[in-house]
Amino acid sequence: MKVDLTVNGSQHTVDVADNALLSDVLRETLGLTGTHVGCDTSQCGACTVHLDGRSVKACTVLAGQADGGDVTTIEGIANGDDLHPMQVAFRANHALQCGFCTPGMIMSAIDLVQTADSPLSAEEVREGLEGNFCRCTGYHNIVKAVLDAQANM
């Protein structure tokens, strides 16, 4: 099937199998390997991207479901060399180690902050990141980073 997607501002028409996942299209067809796949049960969140402005787990969205959609991946959130405040905060707070969960974590965290009605507490950040696993950091510095970025978004 043919699927039209806008990915990080660029328009693509891709010819994919009916059962192709959005994560497959991003990684295999478009070469955007920053979106990682860490599980097969929609639990780890490493594949999180934004679809029409909201975070989704790209391993759980069929490419066909995203037809006509606007997708943003980790590769698309910086403005040239000007990093997104969440990217800056993750580095400044040592909120990543192996880096594998990081793209999904950053994409979830951006959505979490953007959709909050009022500034998030540390506890709310912890609850809000329940869909993303990190095995390296113990989340301690991720929480700090999200609170830090929140002040600059």
Add this chain to the structure above:
Amino acid sequence: MNAETGIGASVLRKEDARFITGKGQYTDDISVFGQTHCVFVRSPHARAKINSINTDAAMAVDGVIRVFTGGELVEDGIGDLPCGWVVTSKDGTPMVAPPHPPIATSVVNYVGEPYAFVVAETLQAARDGAEAVEADFEILEAVVDTATASSSTQIHENAPSNQAYDWELGDKEATDAAFAAADHVTTLDITNNRLIPNAIEPRAALGSYDAASSTYTLYTTSQNPHVERVVLALFVNVAPEANLRVISPDVGGGFGSKIFVYAEETAVIWASAKVGRPIKWRADRTESFLADAHGRDHVTKAELALSSEGEMLGLRVKTIANMGAYLSTFSSSVPTYLYGTLMAGQYKTPAIYVETQAVFTNTAPVDAYRGAGRPEATYVVERIVETAARELNMDPVELRRKNFIPPDAFPYQTPVALEYDTGNYAASMGKALEIADHDSYAARKAASEGNGKLRGRGYSCYIEACGIAPSQLVISLGAGVGLFESAEVRVDVSGSVTVMTGSHSHGQGHETTFAQLVSDRLGIPFDSVNVIHGDTGRSDYGLGTYGSRSIAVGGSAIDRALDKIIAKGKKIAAHMFETTDDQVEFAEGQFSYAGSNEPKPFAEIAGAAYIPAVYPLDELEPGLSEKAFYDPQNFTYPAGSYVCEVEIDPSTGVTEIQKFVAVDDFGNVINPMIVEGQVHGGLAQGIGQALLEHGIYDADGNLSTGSYMDYAMPRAADLPDFEVDMTSTPCTHNPLGVKGCGEAGAIGSPAAVMNAITDALGVKDVPMPATPHTVWETIQQGA
């Protein structure tokens, strides 16, 4: 030195630039022209005889290129997956290592063991092909339970009583005498729950063969690519070592599980030559659960002999360690030399005797997982010390203080083989208690009780042994590898530096820490140092990263190479100053001579080295590039004190960690930010073990916890903020005074949590993980 980037500065990480922008290159991100895809066909049975395998239907699937079975690898001379450390039993016999073909041939011994694999044009076709492979199994009785394995059906022909070995350490007679003279004996029967490592990046491999040069290239998720290469060459017989290049690019966490040489990369690299095209494989998460080496799984009886004043007189430990179905790469060393040797803990207990019986079961192989033996040892020692204090009505802090090895007793020879070089255990304990507001605990406990909650407090004072060494001692104990590390420092003509290290970073931040070390010693800008790792085609033979060894062994190797660089730089400078090299000083990036007021910056000497105009080439070779292999004289011994306070809701059994304080002594620290991050991660895994995680097999050997829907990984809301601090007694035997920090958190924390929970509940033991259900049941039994 530069205060912003030198040793001791919390420099932000170089590697983050690619990770936060999605530009990391993990194995599955790499694709090569003409690559095919591979799916493994795995046993649905815990133990079965393979009568036949029919691949006809699989070969008929559109897109399938080849289907391989284990017999084809054997016919081609591919050997078994080896275990690299031969442990000797009490009776002097070597351990039993059952045959472990990469792809099962005649029997399968755990659910998930591969017995065939399919190579296809697409991943979907490979999956369809794998579905179509038919096998006729004769199902056999499976052995699952650790405690009863030795009296169960025999799994392997060469392993009576399902025993791999029955090992001992320490003086049995002296320990028995200590117990005979004791006023009090505390006994504790405990288990150490099976864990599944779960690096978030699943294992993966991309193998290719170049017929024109007869060379193989394997990209894989390895913590130690050189070890992978030598095992594949020397034991598995895939290819001569010189014809095999192993590259571990960015690796998404390891925690031990990516040390080992597994079936999958072996099959992929071998088959790439048969198929004549590159082959890629990436584990699904369920495959990770089934086929990554698991961790822990001990059943232990421990006894502690004490005087009536709380003096620890003797410790007796008898452990059954579940090895799973086969001996994985370094599995045999984990419940022996990385376990029994740690039983002195931080204490001057004079007599210790440890026995470990290693048993086979029809479960996934068990090998090193973050801490590897040392968390299990700490759990035994720190749980029984706390229990003894309660039985003697002593403050557990005071009991520990009374028995700590004092600072003036180092170097200290323990009764279980190790010689600790340095430490100050009371200092860490004092700092931890201060941070934990130890003295105001009664008010917090009263407040919890006022809210209908149970509050408890627990401690854990762990000892760790990092940077396993020296090689000759460890080889004499059965290890089949050296335990040094290599480094090469290549100074460029312009004075920038490329460092090749045999260590491998899969989250530890070596590109930053090692660059700090080099920039600090050479007095050159941090940004002009580039650290390369993870490629056997680029760096010299190295042992990789595990056992918290990278700074203590790999960092020391870099330091030694820097010594050589500076020594040669002095020789070159001496010619420029028209003096001798013993008259040349090097500091702050400048070579200087008392007879000259024009010091030579490092970059000028680098240029002179490569544009050899000023020194005689019959005395001095051109260039400035040096190598070092560093073999430590001893382990390093990080230690620390952890304090945990929990609050339990008796109506639900939910445990909330309200305070977790970790004070560690890692000796000198290069980058405190990175070190604290390592502690955080270790604590999360240790608290995960205590409260959440458990790899469970049912009675038939099916893995009940085979996905993230069943295995409780710690999520952000499951964990507290950590209060982390440090003390320092620098290591006395390596040039940097460093000890290592990667595993400490996972080693020290389970006992602290479980001591707090048992304190809150007023019971002797609660099995890990202390899930709400387990805690609630414990409360009900007491009610």
